[in-house]
Amino acid sequence: MLSDVMEDYLKAIYQLQQSTDDRIKTSAIADELDVTSPTVTSMLEKLEDRGFVDRKKYRGVTLTDEGETVALEVIRHHRLLESYLTEHLDYDWSEVHEEADRLEHHISEDFEARVAAALGEPEVDPHGSPIPGADLEPPQRPDGKSVTEFDEGDVVVVEEVADRDPEILSYLAEHGVEPGVELEILEVAPFGMVTARSSGRDAEVSLPESVAHHVRVAQPAEIES
């Protein structure tokens, strides 16, 4: 069996792998999980012994297929829980992360299936992130790009808001930045700050690069006259 902590490491490695093609460094994991590097090293040794990661000393790790499957299972649990909490227990999308983080390790397969059924087998969570299917195949990467990659005048649709901070998420929601809304880019400053107008509100919102790069968007159907 696999401890909660091991699941957390595998999940963290998976998520770090999403934003790079390199092997994942000890220090990156340490930052993500808020532990020290030696702690990570010793955990990685255990995970390697069990066949969940492929480790090259001093060079970081990658997940094995088994490791990836575990990570996807945990992420499926997490995102189903986030969805359930918002749909059926009246949570706000900004509040669900922490609760899901604690529960994700403690639900049975049965519970997972019942929650998925109650939600109608959803494919994305409240933040717009894809929920891995019950087959635990890696979901294909959403084709959204960071909103920072667009220019003044572009009109885009928010697909995913990949932040975890409740305060930031609340702020974004209040300013009309949520999955599904249309954003008209008004300005992208040289230091990365994005200013946009949301279709929902009639006010502008400015986001520093650190926040904006979590806002993944797509251009609406390219077919326009």
Add this chain to the structure above:
Amino acid sequence: MLSDVMEDYLKAIYQLQQSTDDRIKTSAIADELDVTSPTVTSMLEKLEDRGFVDRKKYRGVTLTDEGETVALEVIRHHRLLESYLTEHLDYDWSEVHEEADRLEHHISEDFEARVAAALGEPEVDPHGSPIPGADLEPPQRPDGKSVTEFDEGDVVVVEEVADRDPEILSYLAEHGVEPGVELEILEVAPFGMVTARSSGRDAEVSLPESVAHHVRVAQPAEIES
């Protein structure tokens, strides 16, 4: 803070105290939690240091008020979860115990409150056991007696089925023994076996003493002509 394991000990002690006025013995806790006696002894020392139990060496423990409050909180979580799972996620009452046992340590105050609200602040769980209130005052003992204490001809109403074994619970449900049903006692054998007819079904059911003593019942309104 209090570990999951500590919560389990406090809950176990509380539950053992329900069926006796004596101090709770090391071995009783060991049986309940499926660990060895020395393990229990060392845990009890820690719980004593933290003020959750009152320990007399070689004489067993009792909960302090603080310990009781923790136990009641865990039990509240457990029973709310059992109720929620049956009401909203289509679980059968026989299946909920195990799932609730894992989740009870990992839900927030907020989650507890939302679940309680979604259920309409229920006072009993699907097994008929009282759910401690949000104030965590000890619920008054249900006045039901074990069905084994009645005699041939008595008619009683099932208040609580305090078993945890899914197979036994399924069997009981199939034979019409559930909270709320009326039972006519047909026989109480000298070795404790109870035979009864359920108002729900038209068949008899016989229960060995070990099962029957978990079936708590009350006599319907004594006022009969």
Add this chain to the structure above:
DNA sequence: GATCGGATTTAGAGCCGTCTAACCCTAAAC
């Protein structure tokens, strides 16, 4: 009131996940 058996506690150990301190490797800079 002494003895004996069963339960409890003490002693010592192990695994897990974590830490700090010290050492060592890698890769970038010169």
Add this chain to the structure above:
DNA sequence: GTTTAGGGTTAGACGGCTCTAAATCCGATC
């Protein structure tokens, strides 16, 4: 190609929870 800064690993320790083996206590019996 050396050097060096910074990150990674090794070494050693600790707290939490568990175990087995050994010592000790309680209380029932005689």
